[in-house]
Amino acid sequence: MTARRAKAEALQATDAELLARVASGEIGALGELYDRHQASVRRFVDRATGGAEDVDDLVHQTFLAAAKSAAKYDGRPSCRPWLLGIAVQHLKRRRQSFAHLLSVLGSLRIGRSATIDPRSSLHARTDVDRALAKLSEAKRVTFLMAEVEGFTCAEIAEALGIPVGTVWTRLHAARRELRAALGDPSIGEEGA
């Protein structure tokens, strides 16, 4: 590592500092924040939606919402949990919009099979993706936060605004459904 690079890294601003600069209207700071976290947010959203078509839009909305509320950031050195919490809120809103769309189409007497359900648009790429896609979004998001993103149950509860007991419940159910979908024989034993 060159001395210049080491110095640059030592001088690297924390997420909290970058967000403070974003709050004061500095566009470059938002770019730096995006470079730092976009891959992580994109990966999470991509998996949470099963690779839906609107992943780009969800990532875009997440960072834009973060920029708009940057002044309210609580100052923790890493803002990754906070960003994923915002992404989760957008996922929730997206699910509610789809529920509304289904209801409107239902009232027009269009068969459910003809409606656009986000879950049917999941183009799963592997058996694991297919199994993940079968989970409810709430369970999928909780499972991904715990097992892929490395959040503790307390952190997930805080990010999703739910009791920690609900996190445990969702994790247990998600694992059980995933194992059943992937043909784990021990699931049969447990459920017997």
Place this chain on the structure above:
Amino acid sequence: MSKNACPRLFEVEAMRDGRLGDAERASFERHLRTCTACTREAEALEALARAVRASAGAHEDELHVRRERNRLLAAFDRELVRDRRAPRRWWIAAAGVAIVAGTLAAWRVSIGSVPSAPPDPSPPLASAIIEANDAALYSRQVEGRRERIVLQRGELRIRITHPPGHEGGALVVSLPDGELEDVGTTFTVAAAEDRTTHVAVDEGSIVLRLRDRPPIVLRAGETWRAELRPPPSSTPSPTPTPAPSPSAVPSPPAADASKDFRDAMAALAAGDHRGAAARFARFLDTHPRDPRAEDAAYLRVVALHRAGAVDETKAAARFYLERYPSGFRRAEVEQLVE
């Protein structure tokens, strides 16, 4: 669970999720070294997590990322520009309003007495906070000055704040077999298999209108359940039943329930197991219909178990099993009764 499975199998997942206290964790780690079934379960859970981590994620090329980055920065720039312009527009609007008001005042003076403008006939919208359970499928629509929530299935807990002077009637919940009109303020409603299954009112009152039945008014502390409908020979319509708890007194506001639950969780996290158990017990007494009640009943068992109170743990476990016979943590709690 099969007869050959280890009775401590459920602790594998509990340990993974950080549900075990230090002593329990140490004990289970010792057990894990000698138990084949638990070791196999731990490996299965880890293999599942590894498989999901290894599954295909987003693979975006550098060019695409740059394009998305530029799109974000451009959108943020537009927001900044709009914010900066906003005050100018505000002054223009204010000037316009002042000119119109001045003209009207001058006209009023020239005409003499003018009848005062009628009050705005359209009340402002009520604000609804909705907590949905996992299975809930619902949507929200605004119809003029009224909000409609369409519940297809699952359970919603709804808290409504009406603007002063406009209590009631601003929110309607459409149900598979009828509708529910809010007269204020906090209630839970559930539906399954194309019918309403359960309505419980914590504060205020609601009107429940089900197909082919007269309206039912439910007030604070009252509950209606589909399975509790009396046979047609006795009464023509279901009647509200009082809540099955010491609560002839209405439940405290939801905010208190949240605080009580948080306090109990904080005591548990701080290792005050006795205090946590007492708080969870109080939560169950005070908020028996809260969506977190099952969690509280289970966590009371956990807290007492950690406190080493064997008999009390068994009693709490029996309480859980009686109240939630098909509860989610039945298997774990059953282990503690034996």
